[in-house]
Amino acid sequence: MSSISINPATLCVELNCTIGEFSATFDAEDIYAAWKDWFVLSDNSKYPPAMDAAGGADIGGGEKLGRAFFIRNDLGWRLAPVTVETPVDILLTGNIFPSGSLIAFTLYTYSAGNTHIERRTSSLPSVLETGVSGLTSAEATMLAAIDTSVDELATINGLTLGSPVIVTPSSRVAGIVSQTITGDGETTTTVTRDP
16 A cells, blocks of 8 residues: 655655555645644654645635645655556646756655656636636626627617628629628618729
8 A cells, every 4th residue: 555754864755655556646635744744743843844835725605725735846855756566657646746847856766667657737726606607706897897888889879789790792893892781680781882
């Protein structure tokens, strides 16, 4: 059975796979919890923090912002698969990322070889639906104001909105263009103009 351990001597968060285990799944929240439990023991707080977390704040209506976890690879910490089998596929679920994007956040010294780590993340924000195609409340209000303004302009200019307008060229004779404009399905107007 896979497990998580913390090795402060090597600054590794170890993802341990047992004999006969060729695939294992580790969740970001479990990795963070294991480090947090270790950090508060004895004098482990003398070591640089291995992880940070963001999110989880209450955003109202019983919703919470999604959580993300960061391996502090900028402080030297790494995720290290510890395996005896070869090959081993490790799946990291949840939102786990390196703090320093240009620094590797995995260390393979303790693996038998051919270990593959796959990260499966999800979108972080928990979106509170406003009922208007996924818009935020502010965007929905702005859209409603624009819609009202368009309706007012149409009324001022004597236009009927909501009906299809089909424009088709009908002929071109000696420099004159004729077009048929169909508005509400009942009125047909022919517009002739010089090009």
